[in-house]
Amino acid sequence: MSATGAVIEKAPETSAVTYASGEKPMLIGLSREEMGALLREKGVPERQIKMRVAQIWNWLYVRGVSDFDAMTNVARDMRDMLARHFTIARPEIVEEQVSNDGTRKWLLRFPPRGAGRPVEIETVYIPDEGRGTLCVSSQVGCTLTCSFCHTGTQKLVRNLTAEEILSQLLLARDRLGDFPDAETPVGAMVPAEGRKITNVVMMGMGEPLYNFENVKKALLIASDGDGLSLSKRRITLSTSGIVPEIFRTGDEIGVMLAISLHAVRDDLRDILVPINKKYPLKELLDACRAYPGLSNARRITFEYVMLKDINDSLEDAKLLVKLLRGIPAKINLIPFNPWPGTNYQCSDWETIAKFADFINQAGYASPIRTPRGRDILAACGQLKSESERMKKTERLAFEAMMIANHGED
Known part of the structure; x- marks a missing residue:
């Protein structure tokens, strides 16, 4: 390590996350708008988007769940869809x-x-x-x-x-x-x-x-x-x-x-x-x-x-x-x-x-x-x-x- 330092380079940004083949996108870290857009892509009706985002947000950040099955006030078919397409697992x-x-x-x-x-x-x-x-x-x-x-x-x-x-x-x-x-x-x-x-x-x-x-x-x-x-x-x-x-x-x-x-x-x-x-x-x-x-x-x-x-x-x-x-x-x-x-x-x-x-x-x-x-x-x-x-x-x-x-x- 040089005490005088090396050329300082900025690391590449990773805001737009890319996932390895077969890896499910993560819902943690998304804005409400981004989360809503993903739900929309998976066929969630427009009239439900705001409510579903609020439910998921509360379970992730207030209740701290790391399993979709724990979201007990979310309908079973909705939980199954979330589990098929996304992850909320811890590192x-x-x-x-x-x-x-x-x-x-x-x-x-x-x-x-x-x-x-x-x-x-x-x-x-x-x-x-x-x-x-x-x-x-x-x-x-x-x-x-x-x-x-x-x-x-x-x-x-x-x-x-x-x-x-x-x-x-x-x-x-x-x-x-x-x-x-x-x-x-x-x-x-x-x-x-x-x-x-x-x-x-x-x-x-x-x-x-x-x-x-x-x-x-x-x-x-x-x-x-x-x-x-x-x-x-x-x-x-x-x-x-x-x-x-x-x-x-x-x-x-x-x-x-x-x-x-x-x-x-x-x-x-x-x-x-x-x-x-x-x-x-x-x-x-x-x-x-x-x-x-x-x-x-x-x-x-x-x-x-x-x-x-x-x-x-x-x-x-x-x-x-x-x-x-x-x-x-x-x-x-x-x-x-x-x-x-x-x-x-x-x-x-x-x-x-x-x-x-x-x-x-x-x-x-x-x-x-x-x-x-x-x-x-x-x-x-x-x-x-x-x-x-x-x-x-x-x-x-x-x-x-x-x-x-x-x-x-």
Whole structure:
């Protein structure tokens, strides 16, 4: 992996899903209009389309069913037709790991698309007092080659479809007993009251804004009031800085924004986050200042991984405060999570504490993320597919942490 980065190429869009021969189209991830069009093609009378779509939508996103036979208020002949022509099945769980601290990680396998092959991604659930956060992937692999990030060492395979993004949330709610009449696994660490999954962060594998249309579609369905009904203030999209899509994120999706910043000078950020060569700090921060709906109540989160003797000096802290002047913001300080082959080390705790103190005194909230899921490699920048991951015996040597404190409480 080159520390200076490679040519950044945008992954091919996959909004128009093509299916392998014999594979049934998936109803999850479709808009109401798209679902209605498919029903119309299969001979459902026009006068029934709106009602049938509403029924299916409710069963998929409110009741959380994954079998057409469970749709008990839908006529038998209609259920049989749906089962013949479509699917609502969950992805395959290749592996499920549960950390000592309650963090859960799923390795999921999705079927081929068109002439492709099955692909694998990881999804992580982080329980905290009063909240449960699901970290969702948007791509298989990543194209950004951030030099401190383990995920970035896995080549980009393809974008995930809206269905595949949503399926991570549906499957996690299944496994946690977060749908009506479902049971939570015995001994699971989950919020004591309300939903098990209260917050969603687009911080898993991939760069969400290089898969904008599918991410948009999935998040609008996730926040639909007649379905999964997640508050947009509890959904956070994290980007490394794809400037042209930042305004669109606020304008067309309306979720909370997080920026993977990690450096306060262009020369260093060019190395740590190579997309900076295309969209340097000034352009990125100007885009943040113009983010729709930005206010003290809707702040942008800036992620800052702490790298020993690289970006952790008091001078870096001063420049950070200066850069963010005028932007309603909070700054998440992330102790670096080591991985085999990396040349970076985590900053000393005393250094991190001094950095945080300076930022706090300047008026910015700057929480330091505590290690989570250290025994199952569930950390930011460490998610990889099964074929790319470290051996289990290696995982225990590394601290793992997941950013969980995003969105409104």
